[in-house]
Amino acid sequence: MGLAAILKSRKTRRDMMWGLIFISPWIIGFLLFNLYPTLASFYYGFTNKALIKPPEWVGIANYTKMFTKDDLFVKAIVNTIYMVVFGVSLNIIFAFFTALLLNMEIKGLSVYRTIFYLPTIMPPVAGVLLWLWILNPRYGILNYFLSLIGIRGPAWFADPLWSKPSVLLMGLWGIGGSTVLYLAALKGVPVEYYESAMLDGANWLQRTLKITIPLVSPVTLFISITSTIGAFQIFTQSFIAGGENGAGWPRDSLLFYAVYVYQNAFRYLKMGYASAMAWILFLIILAVTFVMLRSSAHFTHYEM
Amino acid sequence: MATTARTSTQSRMQSAVYYRRIRVINEILKYVLITTIAILFIFPFLWLLTTSFKSTTEIASIPPRLLPKVWQWKNYVKAVTYIPFFKYMWNTVVIFALKAVGAVISCSLAAYGFSVLKWPGRDAIFFLVLATMMLPFQVTMVPLYIIFTRLGWIGTFAPLVVPSWFGYAFSIFLFRQFFLTIPHELPEAARIDGCSEPRIYTQIILPLAKPAVASVVLFEFMWTWNDFLGPMLYLTRMEKWTLSLGLLQFRSQQGETVWEQLMAAATLTVFPAIVLYFIGQKAFIQGIATTGFK
Numbered sequence: 001m002g003l004a005a006i007l008k009s010r011k012t013r014r015d016m017m018w019g020l021i022f023i024s025p026w027i028i029g030f031l032l033f034n035l036y037p038t039l040a041s042f043y044y045g046f047t048n049k050a051l052i053k054p055p056e057w058v059g060i061a062n063y064t065k066m067f068t069k070d071d072l073f074v075k076a077i078v079n080t081i082y083m084v085v086f087g088v089s090l091n092i093i094f095a096f097f098t099a100l101l102l103n104m105e106i107k108g109l110s111v112y113r114t115i116f117y118l119p120t121i122m123p124p125v126a127g128v129l130l131w132l133w134i135l136n137p138r139y140g141i142l143n144y145f146l147s148l149i150g151i152r153g154p155a156w157f158a159d160p161l162w163s164k165p166s167v168l169l170m171g172l173w174g175i176g177g178s179t180v181l182y183l184a185a186l187k188g189v190p191v192e193y194y195e196s197a198m199l200d201g202a203n204w205l206q207r208t209l210k211i212t213i214p215l216v217s218p219v220t221l222f223i224s225i226t227s228t229i230g231a232f233q234i235f236t237q238s239f240i241a242g243g244e245n246g247a248g249w250p251r252d253s254l255l256f257y258a259v260y261v262y263q264n265a266f267r268y269l270k271m272g273y274a275s276a277m278a279w280i281l282f283l284i285i286l287a288v289t290f291v292m293l294r295s296s297a298h299f300t301h302y303e304m
Numbered sequence: 305m306a307t308t309a310r311t312s313t314q315s316r317m318q319s320a321v322y323y324r325r326i327r328v329i330n331e332i333l334k335y336v337l338i339t340t341i342a343i344l345f346i347f348p349f350l351w352l353l354t355t356s357f358k359s360t361t362e363i364a365s366i367p368p369r370l371l372p373k374v375w376q377w378k379n380y381v382k383a384v385t386y387i388p389f390f391k392y393m394w395n396t397v398v399i400f401a402l403k404a405v406g407a408v409i410s411c412s413l414a415a416y417g418f419s420v421l422k423w424p425g426r427d428a429i430f431f432l433v434l435a436t437m438m439l440p441f442q443v444t445m446v447p448l449y450i451i452f453t454r455l456g457w458i459g460t461f462a463p464l465v466v467p468s469w470f471g472y473a474f475s476i477f478l479f480r481q482f483f484l485t486i487p488h489e490l491p492e493a494a495r496i497d498g499c500s501e502p503r504i505y506t507q508i509i510l511p512l513a514k515p516a517v518a519s520v521v522l523f524e525f526m527w528t529w530n531d532f533l534g535p536m537l538y539l540t541r542m543e544k545w546t547l548s549l550g551l552l553q554f555r556s557q558q559g560e561t562v563w564e565q566l567m568a569a570a571t572l573t574v575f576p577a578i579v580l581y582f583i584g585q586k587a588f589i590q591g592i593a594t595t596g597f598k
Contacts, residue, residue, distance in 0.1 A: 012423065012424065015421050015422055015423040016423035016424060016425075018417070018421055018423075018501045019417045019418075019421045019423040019426060020417070020423075021417075021501075022413050022414060022416050022417030022421065022501070022505070023413070023414045023417040023418065023429065023471075025410040025413060025414065025469070025470050025471050026410065026411075026413075026414040026433065026470060026471035026476065028470055029410070029467060029469075029470020029471050029472070030432070030433075030436065030470075032451075032470070033444070033448065033467045033470065034436050034439060034444065036447065036451075037443070037444035037446075037447035037448050037451070038439065038443055038444060038447075040446075040447035040450075041443050041444065041445075041446055041447050044446060044447065049446075051449075051450065051453065098341060101334070101337060101338045101341070102338070104334055106334070106335075106338065112338060112342055115342045115345050115346050116341075116342070116345055118345070118346070118349065118578070118581075119345060119348070119349075121526070121574070121577050121578060121581050122574055122577075123529050123530045123547070123548060123573055123574065123577065124530055124532060124548075125530075125532050125547075125548040125551050125552065126548075126551060126570040126573050126574055129551060129554075129555070129566060129570055130348055130351070130352050130567070130570060131348070133351075133355065133563055133566075133567065134348060134351060138366070139363065139364055139365075139366065139368060139563075140368075141351055141368055144366075144367050144368050147367075173345065173348060176345075229438075229440070232440070233440055233441070233442070235532075235533055236532045236533070239532075240552065240555075243555050244555075258440075258442055261442045261445075262442075262445075262533075265445065265446050265449075266449075266537070271446045271450075274445075274446055275443075275446050275447075277442075278440070278442040278443045278445065278446070279443065281440055281442055281443070282439070282440055282442075282443050285438070285440060286438065289438070
């Protein structure tokens with residue numbers, strides 16, 4: 001063996017040792033706070049684990065119960081899918097639209113951008129409480145504005161039919177993060193593309209459909225995946241809107257998946273059952289992300 | 305021949321006027337549209353602020369008053385005494401500070417191992433780091449709670465703080481991306497001069513990474529300020545509560561919600577976050593601009 005090779009292997013060994021030393025805090029954290037809890041929760045899912053009681057094996061009973069005997073579980077899934085479908089699509093449409101507006105030559109762009117971004121800084125608890133006040137059925141300002149144009153506003157959070165749209169409305173207020181991402185992508189579209197399209201006589205709609213939307217599709221994919229994962233885990237809104245009436249109020253219309261997992265784990269102390277549900281959530285999120293990434297190959301355009 | 309030439313110039317002039325007019329109208333429409341949307345976005349903040357200064361009778365007046373007749377500064381005094389506001393704020397700040405210090409140290413260390421150093425298996429392990437981001441909190445929530453119960457940590461800040469001291473994907477990624485922009489000649493030259501890895505990390509890499517440190521600290525602040533589920537799970541005793549939990553006290557007490565005081569407390573909660581956002585935005589951009597090969 002040549003001297004260079006020995007040196008190289010010694011250097012590699014040295015670098016590996018230092019590499020492992022530097023990442024050792026993460027390795028310990030990964031084992032303690034990620035790997036062990038994940039495996040433990042997988043195991044608990046097949047038991048009737050409660051907080052102090054040692055777990056007893058129950059096989060797949062938790063999983064069969066979920067899909068055959070638990071009406072609330074089905075309700076939580078339906079409610080959550082509602083939020084995923086409408087929340088994600090509204091987020092994308094409005095964020096793209098506001099980014100398009102901001103991308104036009106506008107004086108004071110940074111002011112507008114700050115205004116759109118500011119609501120995302122609002123702590124969720126304060127944000128939900130503020131919207132409960134804005135959407136107050138009797139004294140709320142929104143229903144007052146609606147009454148000015150002759151519309152009798154709904155009871156919003158207090159009405160099972162309107163509670164989910166209330167959460168969606170609140171979500172729209174917080175699209176600033178997506179808007180900023182879209183805006184950055186729009187700024188990256190070369191002006192020459194538009195210029196040559198205009199020479200070919202393409203109108204605004206054609207340019208948007210054929211140039212802008214394909215070129216920002218990587219951002220659309222990113223927002224779709226992150227906001228889908230977010231929507232599957234909606235918790236705070238429901239928990240606070242429910243208040244003393246309990247999360248899910250009114251009439252379980254805001255009973256979302258993450259809320260139901262929490263209730264089972266810490267209210268009914270059915271930790272085995274809650275773990276089984278958490279694993280189903282994990283699998284759903286993995287599957288949805290996988291499908292999105294896979295199907296994106298057909299419509300996502302990456303510039304080389 | 306002459307007449308056709310004249311009409312064509314005429315029509316050309318007319319269409320020029322026409323197009324200019326359309327452009328002006330477009331221009332006006334653009335600003336009307338964007339300003340309307342901006343007002344819709346800023347309005348909830350204004351409503352938060354004005355409500356916090358209203359009297360109890362103005363809160364319940366129909367139709368609602370846009371502005372208070374007399375600005376009730378005492379709402380703020382009442383709000384911070386109705387709940388131990390500053391106690392909760394202090395708790396939140398302590399949790400944030402402890403988390404931020406731990407995250408900066410542990411995540412930058414790991415990022416150093418994942419970027420400045422080259423070793424076999426490095427990228428496979430880094431993929432594992434990123435994969436942990438896919439794991440929903442719900443999955444680890446129950447076993448973590450059981451571990452923390454066994455350790456006797458429930459009711460203390462430890463379950464919220466300690467995990468940050470062992471590094472986590474988002475900030476490791478952030479530091480790593482930043483370290484990759486540092487020219488590798490820098491640590492290499494130091495190595496040839498006999499500099500040890502810990503010294504390269506503390507004396508060369510970390511001082512260059514101030515903007516990355518600043519953004520991790522900023523993110524930690526936002527997360528701590530915003531967190532609700534974590535404190536609700538672990539902070540069982542009221543004297544340990546954070547602001548997010550404290551705000552709920554205005555609702556959960558017997559009887560009607562005291563909206564004006566709640567809005568005053570909410571304003572005080574949001575205020576530091578907004579101030580930090582404006583300071584941080586500048587510092588962050590400056591930091592990126594001033595980093596370089598020095």
